[in-house]
Every structure is written in structure tokens, then in C-alpha cells.
Amino acid sequence: xxxxxxxxxxxxxxxxxxxxxxxxxxxxxxxxxxxxxxxxxxxxxxxxxxxxxxxxxxxxxxxxxxxxxxxxxxxxxxxxxxxxxxxxxxxxxxxxxxxxxxxxxxxxxxxxxxxxxxxxxxxx
Numbered sequence: 001x002x003x004x005x006x007x008x009x010x011x012x013x014x015x016x017x018x019x020x021x022x023x024x025x026x027x028x029x030x031x032x033x034x035x036x037x038x039x040x041x042x043x044x045x046x047x048x049x050x051x052x053x054x055x056x057x058x059x060x061x062x063x064x065x066x067x068x069x070x071x072x073x074x075x076x077x078x079x080x081x082x083x084x085x086x087x088x089x090x091x092x093x094x095x096x097x098x099x100x101x102x103x104x105x106x107x108x109x110x111x112x113x114x115x116x117x118x119x120x121x122x123x124x
Contacts, residue, residue: 002026002113004096009118012086020081020118022096030054030074033099035111036081038092038120045095045108049081053102061106064090086122093117 008020022034035050049070051058058070064083072079079096097111105111 002029002032002098004098004113004115006094006096006115006118009094009120011121011123014086014088014122014124016086016122017082017084018086018120020083020094020096020120022079022081022115024077024079024098026077028100029077029098031100031102032113033101033103033105034070034072034079035097035099035104035106036070037095037097037108038090039095039117040092047106047108048094050104050106051079052104057104059104059106083120086120088122088124091120091122093119 003025005023036048037045039045049060051070055072067085069082095117096115098113099111
């Protein structure tokens with residue numbers, strides 16, 4: 001069992017940066033694949049970025065590639081999403097998710113655990 005808690009959201013102007021943190025509890029964190037998803041009210045939740053259990057493989061949505069970086073430190077049971085050059089369309093509720101397979105996948109149904117989300121607001 002893994003519990004995920006996101007933090008680091010807030011309000012920023014377009015072009016600014018934020019770093020989201022996903023803190024995990026549970027002894028098996030290092031074996032889980034992790035990802036960030038985001039959701040705007042009235043829209044479906046969408047994939048943002050994923051990283052494999054060892055951090056060797058990562059994958060990004062085209063909309064954030066080159067601007068966002070996902071990383072993790074298994075010794076600290078923590079993952080991050082570094083977001084640079086933020087745009088108004090990046091505003092959303094951001095979720096951290098974990099899958100027991102340890103893989104990078106964009107498919108929401110493959111993720112076994114989810115956090116409650118942290119809100120990101122970007123003003124133009």
C-alpha cells in the first residue's frame with residue numbers, strides 16, 4: 001500500500017516556474033512507476049509525465065515536453081515535477097499516481113494509487 005501526498009502548487013504568472021512534490025509512504029515506493037496527471041474542471045484528466053521505478057526512463061506529453069521534468073529520489077520516497085515556462089493552459093489540478101508494475105505508462109487505469117492533487121494556477 002502506498003499513500004501519495006502532493007504539494008507545491010500555487011499561483012504563478014505565465015513564464016514562471018513551480019516545483020510540485022509527491023511524498024509517498026510505504027516501503028515499496030522504489031519499485032513503483034510514478035506519473036503526474038492533471039485535470040481541468042469539466043475536462044478529462046490527462047497524462048503529463050511518467051518515470052520508471054529506477055528513474056532511468058521518463059516520458060512526457062507533447063504539450064509539456066522541454067518545459068517539464070519529472071524526477072524521483074527513492075531514498076527519500078519523493079518525486080517531483082519541475083515546471084518551467086508555464087502557460088495559462090497548464091493551469092489544472094495536478095495528481096501524482098503510482099503503479100505497482102514499475103513502468104512508465106500514460107494509461108490512467110494502470111495506476112494503482114493516487115494522491116488528492118495540488119492546484120496550479122497560471123495567470124497571463
